[in-house]
Amino acid sequence: MRELKIAMLGFGNAGQAFAKLILNKREEIKTSYNCDVRVIAIATGTRGSLVNDAGIDLDKAIEDLAKLHRFAADSADFSETAAMEIAGTVDYDVLIELTPLAIHSGQPAIDHIKAALNRRKHAITANKGPIAWAFEDLRKLAKEQGVRFYYETTVMDGTPVFNLVEETLPMCKVTEVRGILNSTTNFILEELAKGQDYDSVILEGKERGFVEANPSMDVEGWDAAAKTTALLNVLMGADITPDQIDRKGIEGITAEQIREAGSRGKVIKLLCSGILKNGKVIGRVAPEEIDQTELLATISGTSSVVSITTDLMRTVSIVEHDPEIEQTGYGIFSDLIRLIRTT
Amino acid sequence: MRELKIAMLGFGNAGQAFAKLILNKREEIKTSYNCDVRVIAIATGTRGSLVNDAGIDLDKAIEDLAKLHRFAADSADFSETAAMEIAGTVDYDVLIELTPLAIHSGQPAIDHIKAALNRRKHAITANKGPIAWAFEDLRKLAKEQGVRFYYETTVMDGTPVFNLVEETLPMCKVTEVRGILNSTTNFILEELAKGQDYDSVILEGKERGFVEANPSMDVEGWDAAAKTTALLNVLMGADITPDQIDRKGIEGITAEQIREAGSRGKVIKLLCSGILKNGKVIGRVAPEEIDQTELLATISGTSSVVSITTDLMRTVSIVEHDPEIEQTGYGIFSDLIRLIRTT
Numbered sequence: 200m201r202e203l204k205i206a207m208l209g210f211g212n213a214g215q216a217f218a219k220l221i222l223n224k225r226e227e228i229k230t231s232y233n234c235d236v237r238v239i240a241i242a243t244g245t246r247g248s249l250v251n252d253a254g255i256d257l258d259k260a261i262e263d264l265a266k267l268h269r270f271a272a273d274s275a276d277f278s279e280t281a282a283m284e285i286a287g288t289v290d291y292d293v294l295i296e297l298t299p300l301a302i303h304s305g306q307p308a309i310d311h312i313k314a315a316l317n318r319r320k321h322a323i324t325a326n327k328g329p330i331a332w333a334f335e336d337l338r339k340l341a342k343e344q345g346v347r348f349y350y351e352t353t354v355m356d357g358t359p360v361f362n363l364v365e366e367t368l369p370m371c372k373v374t375e376v377r378g379i380l381n382s383t384t385n386f387i388l389e390e391l392a393k394g395q396d397y398d399s400v401i402l403e404g405k406e407r408g409f410v411e412a413n414p415s416m417d418v419e420g421w422d423a424a425a426k427t428t429a430l431l432n433v434l435m436g437a438d439i440t441p442d443q444i445d446r447k448g449i450e451g452i453t454a455e456q457i458r459e460a461g462s463r464g465k466v467i468k469l470l471c472s473g474i475l476k477n478g479k480v481i482g483r484v485a486p487e488e489i490d491q492t493e494l495l496a497t498i499s500g501t502s503s504v505v506s507i508t509t510d511l512m513r514t515v516s517i518v519e520h521d522p523e524i525e526q527t528g529y530g531i532f533s534d535l536i537r538l539i540r541t542t
Numbered sequence: 543m544r545e546l547k548i549a550m551l552g553f554g555n556a557g558q559a560f561a562k563l564i565l566n567k568r569e570e571i572k573t574s575y576n577c578d579v580r581v582i583a584i585a586t587g588t589r590g591s592l593v594n595d596a597g598i599d600l601d602k603a604i605e606d607l608a609k610l611h612r613f614a615a616d617s618a619d620f621s622e623t624a625a626m627e628i629a630g631t632v633d634y635d636v637l638i639e640l641t642p643l644a645i646h647s648g649q650p651a652i653d654h655i656k657a658a659l660n661r662r663k664h665a666i667t668a669n670k671g672p673i674a675w676a677f678e679d680l681r682k683l684a685k686e687q688g689v690r691f692y693y694e695t696t697v698m699d700g701t702p703v704f705n706l707v708e709e710t711l712p713m714c715k716v717t718e719v720r721g722i723l724n725s726t727t728n729f730i731l732e733e734l735a736k737g738q739d740y741d742s743v744i745l746e747g748k749e750r751g752f753v754e755a756n757p758s759m760d761v762e763g764w765d766a767a768a769k770t771t772a773l774l775n776v777l778m779g780a781d782i783t784p785d786q787i788d789r790k791g792i793e794g795i796t797a798e799q800i801r802e803a804g805s806r807g808k809v810i811k812l813l814c815s816g817i818l819k820n821g822k823v824i825g826r827v828a829p830e831e832i833d834q835t836e837l838l839a840t841i842s843g844t845s846s847v848v849s850i851t852t853d854l855m856r857t858v859s860i861v862e863h864d865p866e867i868e869q870t871g872y873g874i875f876s877d878l879i880r881l882i883r884t885t
Contacts, residue, residue: 220854224713231713357855359710366709367702369879370567370574371872494861497837506863511563511872512700518837518859520849529714529854536712 206240208282209297216528242282251276286314296324305332323534327353331425334432352530358519371509376473378505383417384469419448420484427471437480447485549583551625552640559871585625594619629657639667648675670696673772695873701862714852719816721848723769726760727812762791763827770814780823790828
């Protein structure tokens with residue numbers, strides 16, 4: 200039986216959801232793919248690291264984090280090895296990049312992935328920074344080194360967007376992309392529509408966990424711009440960075456505007472889009488009016504959608520309904536299974 | 543360079559759309575996949591057949607059909623060989639089944655495909671009869687013979703439904719399916735909602751090509767039941783036939799009912815569904831009220847949708863928008879490319 204050794208950089212909610220899937224599905228993976236997967240290293244920023252070539256006890260790691268808010272320092276696997284050192288030295292087969300997003304640079308996640316690829320190790324990222332800031336470099340490097348670089352989770356969790364085009368729409372050229380990809384602005388616009396004022400919506404959103412402590416990354420459209428960049432880089436070969444997106448946030452949208460649009464049968468959504476214009480890909484994020492009878496108007500709360508137009512298959516849309524953290528974990532897991540299936 | 547020889551049974555609109563794709567993409571397939579594809583046999587029911595191991599002139603075949611309404615009998619490739627004989631004797635690598643649907647039996651398409659598989663030839667079907675009436679038999683036979691059997695086009699043209707689950711949602715178990723899959727009933731219900739009476743809707747639909755000469759297969763839900771069976775057989779291993787679907791058509795729906803539902807914020811759609819109940823898959827086709835704010839309510843005209851619920855990825859929906867015959871041709875083409883990529 201083949202062995203596949205995993206190093207995880209980051210062990211937040213998504214990483215733990217992935218670890219639980221590995222715990223639940225390890226035997227099924229053995230049976231289905233004749234492959235024994237084990238996590239041999241986990242790095243965190245402030246909660247310590249774990250390294251054990253025979254395999255880390257994932258149940259205990261999750262339990263310790265819940266109880267101690269860090270890995271147990273008296274565990275035999277405990278280590279102070281930092282993420283970059285793990286990426287560069289540990290004997291893994293696939294690196295999984297799960298460190299926090301640096302939306303204006305993509306670092307240090309880009310360097311982590313480069314370290315893996317340079318060592319001819321496969322890499323999977325759930326962190327969209329590297330796809331938004333360095334996709335072409337990483338894609339080429341992986342190709343040169345003869346290893347895989349997967350990133351399905353970076354947009355819409357485990358909902359197939361990149362794999363949809365690559366695996367199921369062969370030879371199609373993407374000519375246009377439209378999507379609703381940011382749940383915070385979806386939430387804010389929906390609450391404003393109910394008549395609440397902006398400040399109470401933000402306050403309530405923070406309490407309910409829909410709005411970050413600092414909401415500006417979402418409200419100003421940066422998160423949507425990073426996702427749009429990722430989509431356009433992968434699906435349309437745009438080779439752009441988030442600062443090149445024509446970006447407008449929802450700060451200027453008032454409850455009055457939303458009601459007025461509603462009276463004309465329209466809803467306002469933060470729309471992400473990309474089109475081909477004179478051979479160049481133009482990316483845009485902006486609040487736009489959408490007809491209530493259109494599919495995109497029905498995407499509310501944490502749901503999201505991407506509509507993909509191609510030369511051969513016209514427009515196909517894919518929708519993720521009400522995801523939880525388990526669906527983020529599954530995105531990473533599906534990349535891992537794809538890796539096992541095809542290598 | 544590898545060669546791949548194709549035999550086509552049926553050469554209607556979908557077959558011709560596929561043939562045009564082959565004409566346009568043959569060089570690109572050579573470059574991308576190092577494979578030279580050529581069509582060496584085409585059988586039709588009443589317009590003659592063409593057989594030529596060096597490759598049929600597809601441009602001429604399409605032109606002759608347009609001009610003469612049959613293949614030119616003085617062409618060197620012309621033959622009277624029937625579909626079943628081509629399936630059983632011609633030296634092809636992949637059989638493409640495109641004969642007319644026999645909604646109550648799936649024949650003779652099932653026998654055509656069996657003939658191919660028994661000869662260890664790959665088979666692709668755009669005809670949903672075989673998937674609705676004999677999927678398990680054909681799947682097992684293809685597996686035993688070590689060849690491929692693909693059928694993406696049978697539901698929603700080239701929109702990936704089967705490939706979506708198989709290729710991009712690995713290890714997910716489908717627990718529920720819902721869809722809107724019949725455009726004739728979509729058209730009729732929409733026109734009734736505008737205030738037209740049933741008979742004028744049918745008449746106008748026939749003139750505009752949305753309604754068949756005999757509309758009962760659509761109106762009574764048989765077409766939807768065949769598609770639902772195909773979905774449940776492939777995605778949920780149901781092993782059922784269309785007569786086992788709890789089927790109700792739209793014959794009883796009145797304009798008054800539609801208006802009354804509309805006043806409550808609902809639309810009526812012919813809904814296809816399948817659920818797991820006590821370990822058994824229960825399939826259903828019936829007109830149902832759907833909330834106007836739901837994604838399924840926005841699926842109008844020739845568009846269609848399937849929502850797939852799984853254990854690991856919750857619910858993902860895929861939508862095909864306003865397809866033309868080219869998208870049916872692409873479905874067959876995408877199965878062919880998948881075959882080339884993976885064999």
